[in-house]
Amino acid sequence: MQRYGMTIPFDGLPLHAQREAIVELADRGYTDVWSSEADGADAFTPLALASVWAPTLRLGNAIVPAYTRGPATLAQCVASLADAAPGRVAIGIGSSSNVIVERWNDIPFEEPYKRVRDVVRFLRTALTGEKVKQAYDTFEVKGFKLGRVPEEQPKIMIAALREGMLRLAGREGDGAIINWLSADDVRQVAPIVHAEGEGKEVVARIFVAPTTDADTVRAMGRYAIAAYLNVPVYAAFHEWVGRGEVLAPMWDAWKAGDRKAALEAIPDEVVDQLIVHGSPEECREHIGRYVENGVTCPALAVLPFGLDPVQAARDLAPDQ
Structure with missing residues (x-):
């Protein structure tokens, strides 16, 4: 099945007022909704709302920073969402950036590759309910045991830019989340993920403005x-x-x-x-090039360029 996603929440609407728009996404053929986390909504609350409002949609984070929650707290957040929506959760873990981690959260942005790797390894263990007593390269967990274990393990995706993280995403993640790249760049990026493991996803956060x-x-x-x-x-x-x-x-x-x-x-x-x-038709054709070049799920993000984001989602819907 070809997946097709939209970034939520929509700009310009409070979270509590987004139910109709999110339900409409499912009605118009979208398969996924993806959240992000920078200076707006957190990565989990919009997905928790969507899990109830639109129970057919897959719920993904693109992304949760590996630094800004402690390992145990992050495991609880992930497990709670996975418990609320069994089999419909794809957690995206990434390094984020020095701006968000250091300047905004006052956390040292050190060894991002190792930090992401260690968080993914920790989550793989913790989400099964196994007690974790482990010294990783970038943090240590001394006896944490998750009290609410999800019925189905969520997918764990890794946000990746260059080769090292792309290989990690293919080797230890369920796939990669890629960002701020062209359709042609996907030809360079996707094969690195697929070379590390068959059947791995490549989710692309694609910035879109359907206007001429x-x-x-x-x-x-x-x-x-x-x-x-x-x-x-x-x-x-x-x-x-x-x-x-x-x-x-x-x-x-x-x-x-x-x-x-x-x-x-x-x-x-x-x-x-x-x-x-461009026009909605031109936008869909351009998005299609990302898919042709190796993206398994385009996760569209409507840019706030004076556009109505809900109407933009309608214009870009796969059922058009």
Whole structure:
């Protein structure tokens, strides 16, 4: 079955007012809803609501940071969601970024590969109800035993950018969650995951603006791209996929403190590669290229570019 997801919650609506919109996603052919966690809603509450409102939808996190909850607390959060929606949960664990982890949460952003690996290994054990007494490389758990074990184990996905984490996702995760990349970049990324294990998922968080106002998308898209691609982990990823030369002027201006010049240095072609826009039909065709290149579940994220996100979800629905 081809999966097709939408990011929730929708911008502009309080959580308690989103029931009809989420039910409509299921009615229009969406198979998944995916949450994120940065400075808005947490990664679990929107999915808990959706688990009751739309019981056919799979519930995924894209992503939960590996640092910002202690291991035992994270296991409880994951187990509670999996217990509420048996067989419908895919937990995405990732390193997040130095901005969210260090600057916002005052937690050292150290050894991200090892931290993600250790959290995934801990969850694999803890979610079965086995008592955990283990010194991992990045933390130690001294005798935690989960008191509420889910009937069905959730999938555990790993957010991955470059080769090391992609291999980890294929080897120890149920697949990878990828982000801020073009459809063509998927050809470089997906095979690394699949080489580590058959049947692994590749979920892509795809930023979408279904509008033919290309000037607005490019102008506003530059702000979104600058906000992410100047974060070290994303900058390194885009160098790895071969976008270093075209993005170097933006990185140089940003490091010099000239934000205006940094925005102006982002070429239209980069915006068009990383943000899906155009008519709904053009957007669906572009999303289809991600799938053709190896994405098993597009997880769409409607950008707040003056669009009604609920109408955008209707326009992008797979049943159109």
